[in-house]
Amino acid sequence: MVGSQMAAQPHRRSARELKTASVPLKADLCGRLIRRYKRFLADVELTSGKIITVHCPNPGSMRGTNRPGSLVRCSTSDNPKRKLKHTLEMIRVGRIWVGLHTLRANQIAARALALGVIPSLEGYSHIEPEVVAGAGSRLDFRLTDHPKDPRPTWVEVKSVTMSQGTTGLFPDSVSKRAKRHLETLAQKVSDGDRAILLYVVQRADCVTVKAAHEIDPAYAEALKNAASLGVEIQAVSARVRSTEIRLEKTLPVVV
DNA sequence: GCTACACCGCACTGAAACCG
DNA sequence: CGGTTTCAGTGCGGTGTAGC
Numbered sequence: 321m322v323g324s325q326m327a328a329q330p331h332r333r334s335a336r337e338l339k340t341a342s343v344p345l346k347a348d349l350c351g352r353l354i355r356r357y358k359r360f361l362a363d364v365e366l367t368s369g370k371i372i373t374v375h376c377p378n379p380g381s382m383r384g385t386n387r388p389g390s391l392v393r394c395s396t397s398d399n400p401k402r403k404l405k406h407t408l409e410m411i412r413v414g415r416i417w418v419g420l421h422t423l424r425a426n427q428i429a430a431r432a433l434a435l436g437v438i439p440s441l442e443g444y445s446h447i448e449p450e451v452v453a454g455a456g457s458r459l460d461f462r463l464t465d466h467p468k469d470p471r472p473t474w475v476e477v478k479s480v481t482m483s484q485g486t487t488g489l490f491p492d493s494v495s496k497r498a499k500r501h502l503e504t505l506a507q508k509v510s511d512g513d514r515a516i517l518l519y520v521v522q523r524a525d526c527v528t529v530k531a532a533h534e535i536d537p538a539y540a541e542a543l544k545n546a547a548s549l550g551v552e553i554q555a556v557s558a559r560v561r562s563t564e565i566r567l568e569k570t571l572p573v574v575v
Numbered sequence: 576g577c578t579a580c581a582c583c584g585c586a587c588t589g590a591a592a593c594c595g
Numbered sequence: 596c597g598g599t600t601t602c603a604g605t606g607c608g609g610t611g612t613a614g615c
Contacts, residue, residue: 360586360607375586378605404586422605423588449589493606 336439341432342566343424347393347409356386362408364392374406378420383492383535384482385411385418393417393562410522410560418481419522419560425479426460428558428565429520433461433475437567438556441475441516443467459504473514476501480521480529480555488526488555488571490519491536499539502546509550517546519555521571529555530574547575 354363354371362376374394391412397405409424410417419425430449436442444463451462451474461475478498480488491498505515519529531540547553555571 360605377587407587 336570337568339435339437340566341428341435341437342564343427343431344564345395345409345424345562347395347562349394349396349406351392351394353386353388353390353392353411355388356382356408361404362392364394364406364408372406373404374408375404376408376420378408378422378479378481382420382481385413385420387411387413410562413523414525416523416525417560417562419479419558419565420481422479424565425520425522426477428567429460429475429477429518429556432556432567433463438518438554438570440552440554441473441518443469444473459501459508469514471512471514472508473516474505474508475516475518476505478517478519480519480526481523482532483521483523483526486525486527487574488519488521488523488529488557489532489535490529491532491539493535499536499542502539502542502551505551506546506549514552515550516552516554517543519553519571519573521555521557522560522565524557524559524568526557526571528572528574544575 351364351366354365356362356376360376362374363371364374365371392408393410394406395409397407409421410419432438433441433447444466446465448462449460451459459474460477463473478490480490482489482492505517508515521529531543533540553573553575555573556567557569557571558565558567
């Protein structure tokens, strides 16, 4: 089965180019990854030879990207409250940069929603981030005030960094939370709302997205179930550069 | 002694709560 | 009302504990 947007045309696989949406970035500190440890920490050897500890903003296992020796780029924060001045933003995998910062996926999604560049999500004039969606659960966006669709639309963004060939895979480790989000989205559909799971693939070498069944079969099952209940499963890919993350195209999701 | 499970700290963000 | 503080959230990995 293919994501609901594509369900009517399962043979159509070509990605669709999007109008421009980008998030500026200043990842001007270059180096090589020595190791990533303790979930939030990574040691990086700068080109000068100096070794620094940087904040790693990706809480996942970073499977497939957590390779010591790989080129990395970091941004610099002037927040005096931070213990670590630098943030690991991206890692070189093959010929592309892969965005590691999970928050950037939400930022690019927010920009895309605001600009209306994702065809199935344009037309909403009211966008709220981080909206409480029932008991102990928050979803990334709620869209309302659509000229033709009176339903509130809930959007949960997932950052995809792992791939196999040209297929983006999510999650990169067992994720109860991601599964719970799917269940929350399905609940919203049964309440009469519209619900979207939006994968933001922070690498430009993917042409499709699917659940990482081998890593988290329960999540893959929940995804299938959510899609069958009417949750729309969508994906966009972004090209990651040292100066910006730019949305490029929509991708089909294999459910 | 071994395995399985529970708990906690890690650094940061952003929303919520609080206070003047 | 604006500024400040608190807290939930994020999952890995190390440590502690219980049970066999």
